[in-house]
Amino acid sequence: MKRVVVGLSGGVDSSVAAYLLKEQGYEVIGLFMKNWHDDSVTISNECPWLEDSNDALLVAEKLGIPFQTVDLSEEYKDRIVDYMFKEYENGRTPNPDVLCNREIKFDVFMKIALSLGADYVATGHYCRKGILEKDGKEIYQLLAGIDNNKDQSYFLCQLSQEQLSKSLFPIGELTKPQVREIASKLDLITAEKKDSQGLCFIGKVRLPEFLQQQLQPKEGIIIEIDKNDPIYSIDKPTFESLEEQLNFDSQPYHYLPTMGKIVGKHQGAHYFTIGQRKGLNVGGTKEALFIIATDIETNTIYTGQGQTHLGLFRKTLKVQPQEIHWIREDLRLNNGETMEVMARIRYRQALQKATLHQFESGLFVVFDEPQSAITEGQFVAWNSKDELVGSGVIS
Template identity: 50%
Template sequence: MARVVIGLSGGVDSSVAAYLLQQQGHEVVGLFMVNWHDTTGTLEGDCPWHDDRLFAELVARRLDIPLHVVDLSEHYRRRVVEYMFAEYERGRTPNPDVLCNREIKFDVFLKEALKLGADYVATGHYCRKREEPTADGRTAYRLLAGSDPGKDQSYFLCQLSQEQLRYALFPVGEMLKTEVRRIAQEQQLATARRKDSQGICFVGKVDLPLFLQQRLAARTGNVHEIKAAWPRYARTAPETATETASAATPAAAPETASAPAQAAAPPQPGDQPSTERLAALAAPWRYTVRDGKKIGTHSGAHFYTVGQRKGLGIGGRRESLFVLATDVQENVIYVGEGDAHPGLWRPALRIDPAEVHWIDPSEAMREGESRRYAVRIRYRQPLQQATLYRRREGLFILFDTPQRGIAAGQFAAWYDGEVLAGSGTIAE
C-alpha cells in the first residue's frame, strides 16, 4: 500500500478520510497547515486555527498516526489573500477557496507532503477521481462530482491540473455526509460533532468590509436606484457590446435547470451566433448616475458585489434592494428592488482566453468550436444547461435560461455529465 499524507484540518471530513485510508491499509501521515495568523475582521474566536490544530492532534492521537505542522501563511498571504484584495479593489468578486485549492492545498502543501515521502495527498473534499487510459498511452485523471449532491465540492477544485490530480485522493467522495458523521461517532473521533467550517478558506467567517479595510480604505459614495422600467431593459436587441440581454431575458427566472416560459429557446446544434452578438449578450449592464435616483450612501463600492442584498442599510421597501452593479472608479453602487429585477439577469458571460482552464488540456475546445455543457457559476448552484463557444476573444457561455447575479471574478465551471471538464474566471 501507499504512503498517504492527509491534510488534517481539524474537521470531521478529513478526520474520517484519514480513518478510511488507514482501514484500506495505507501508511497515513497527518499534516496540519497554519495559513493565517491575523484575526482582523474575524467573527469567531481570537485564533481559530489554534482550535483546529487541537482537534487535528486529538484525531491523530486517536488514530495513532503522526501529525506534522507546517506554516504556509506567507504563501497563503501572497498567493491567495493579496489576490483577493486586488480583485475587490478592481470591483470584482474573487473566490478565495478555489485559489486556495489550486495555489496552496495542491501546490505548496503537495510539495511539503512530497518532502515527507508521500505517494499521494488526501483531503476531505466531497468529490471523486477517476483514472482512464488514453489512446496515446497516457493516463487521464478525471475530476468527478461527489456522490452527496448536497455536499459536492468539485466546484472548489475546478482549477486543478492533471499533475495535481495525479497525486490526489478523496476518500469521502463516494459517501454521504450522514455516513461520515456516523463513522466519526462510531470511531469516537473528537471532530464527530464539530460544525463544518464556514467563511474564507483558512480565515473563517469574517465581516468582509472590516476584513478588506486592512488594505482598502472606506470611502463614502452614493447609492443610485435603477427602476425595473429603465428603457434599455425593454430593447429587443443590444445595439452595442456594452448593452446586453434582449427582451427574451425574463423579469424573473428561477435558478434551476428548468427554463421559464419567457426564456429564449436554447441554441440548436450547429448554431453559430456572431462574436458580436455573443459579446453583446455577455456584457454586463452599464449605468450612469443619470439613469437612476440617489437613495442613500455607502462606505465603498469595492465592498459590494452583484446580487448582494445585505449590508445596504436602506429600508422602507416592499421588497429587498439588490446590488445590480458597482463602479469603483466613481465609487457608485447601483441597486434595484426585488430579486425579479431585470438588471440582475444576464443570458451569457465571457472568459478571457488566458483564463480558460481545462482539467485535461487534450479536451480543450478549438477556436470556432461549440459544445453543450452543464455549467455553474457559484458553489451549490444547480447545474445550468448552456452552450460554450470558443472564439478568438475568449470563451462565451450562452445559457438556455438567463442567470441571476453573474459576477466578474467568480469562476464558471462546466460539466460533462458528472465529470468537471473545465473552468474559468468570469471576465466582466
Template identity: 65%
Template sequence: MPAFSRSISKALFPIGELTKPEVRAIAKQADLITAEKKDSQGLCFIGKVRLPEFLQQKLQPKEGEIIKIPSDFSQYKRHVPEFENKECELEYFATKFAYAAEDGKVVGKHQGAHYFTKGQRKGLDVGGTKEALYVIETDVNTNIIYTGEGKNHQGLYRNVLFVSNKEIHWIRKDLILAIGENLRVEARIRYRQTLEKAVLYKVEKGMYVEFENKQSAIQEGQFVAWYQNEELLGSGVIS
C-alpha cells in the same frame, strides 16, 4: 499496513478522479474527524471572521451614493440588432449594462463600493421600497453602488459571459475546444448552484458561455465551471 494507512494511500494519488462524496466515504472509513465537516464557504486564511468585517479591517471606509435604477431603464428596452455571426451575438449579450449617476435616483449612502458585490441584498440599509434592493453594479472609481428593486430586476440578469484565454482551465484536456468549436455542457457560476444547461463557444480571444436561462448576478472575477454527466470538465474566471 494498517487499514487507516491503506485507505489514505489509495486516496492520495487518484483523488482528482474521485467525487467529493467518495472522498468523504474514504475519510469516514479511515475514521478522520473531517469526514463530516461542513464545507468551507469563506476565505480559509482569515479564520472565523466574516468577509465584510475582514474587508473593513483592511480597506478604509469611503462614503458614496446608493443609486436606484428604475425597472424601465432605457437599456433594458434596447433594440436587439441583427448579428453578422454567432460571435457578434455572444459579444453583444455578454456585455453588461452601463450605468451613470443620472440614470437613477439617490436613495442612500454607503461606506465603500468595494465592500459590495452584485446580487447582494444585505448591508444596504435602505428602506421605503416595496421590495428589497439588490446590488446590480458597483463602480469603485466613482464609488457608486447601483441597485434595483426586487430579485427579478432586469439589471441582475444575463445569459452570456466571457472567459479570456489566460483564465480558461481544462481538466479534461481531450475536450479542449479549437476556435470555432462549441460544446454542450451544464455549468454553474456559484457554489452549490444547481447546474444549468449551457453551450461553450471558443473564439480567438477566449470562450463564451451561453446559458439556456438567464443567470442572476454574473460577477467579474468569479468562477464559472462546466460539467458533463456531473463530471467537472473545466473552469474559468469571468471577465
C-alpha cells in the same frame, strides 16, 4: 505500502478521510496547515486555528498516525490575501476557496507532502477521482461527490492533470451523515463539530473589516434603477458575426447616476458585490434592494427592487483566453468549436444547461436560461454529466 499525506484541518471530513486511508492499508501522515491569521478581523470564537490544530492532533493520536503542523501563512498571504485585496479594489469578487485549493493545498502543500516521500495527498473533499485510458495514456477525471447536497468538485475546478494524479478523495463515495456516523463510532473529537464556514482555513472573517485594512472607506451614493428602465428594452444592433453578438451579450449593463434616484449612501463600492442584499442599510422600499452593478471609478452602487429585477439577469458570460482552464486537456475546444455542457457560476447552484463557444478572443458560456448575478472575478465551471471538465474566471 504507499504513503499518503492527509491535510488534517481539524474538521470531521478530513478526520474520516485519514481513517479510511489507514483502513485501506496506506501509510498515513497527518499534516495541519497553518494559514494566514489575523485576530483583528476574525470573529474570535469561530474556528481559531489553534483549536483546529489541537483537534487535528487529537484525531491523529486517536488514529495512531504521525502528525505535524506546517506554517504556510506567508504563501497564503502572498497568493490569496493580497490577491483578494487587489481583486476587490478593482471591483471584482474573487473566490478564495477555489484559489486556496489551486495555490495552497494542491500546490505549496502538495510539494511539502511529496518532499516527505508521499505518493499522494488526500483531502476531505466531497468529490471523486476517475481514471480513463486514452491513446495508451492515463487521464484523470474530477467527478462529483455522491452526496448531491455536499458535492465540492466546484472548489477544485482549477486543478490540473498533474495535481489530480497525486490526489485522493477518500470520502467522495459517502454522504455527510455517513461520515459523521463513522466519526461517532470511532469517538473522534470532530464527530459533532460544525462545518467551518470561513475563508478556506482563515476562519470566519468579517469581510468589510477584513477589506478595510487595505481599502480605505470612501463615501458614495446608492442609486435605485427602476425595473422598467428603457435600458432593458433597447433594440440590439445587427452583428457581422456570432462572435460579435456574443461579445455584446456578455457585456453587463452600463448605468449612469442620471438613470435612477439616490436612495442612500455607502462607505465604498469595492466592499460590495452583485446580487448582494445585506449591508446596504436602505429601508422604505416595497421589495428588498439587490445590488445590480457597482462602479469603482465613480464609487457608485446601483440597485434594483426584488430578486426578479431585470438588472440581475444575463444569459452570456465571457472568459478571457488566459483564464480558460481545462482539467480534461483532451476535450479543449479549438477556435470556432462549440460544446454542450452543464455549468454553474457558484458553489451550491444547481447545474444549468449551457453551450460553450470558443473563439480567439475568448470562451463564451451561453446559458439556456438567464442567470442571476453573474459576477466578475468568480469562477464558472462546466460539466459533462457528473464530471467537471473545465472552468474559467468570469470577465
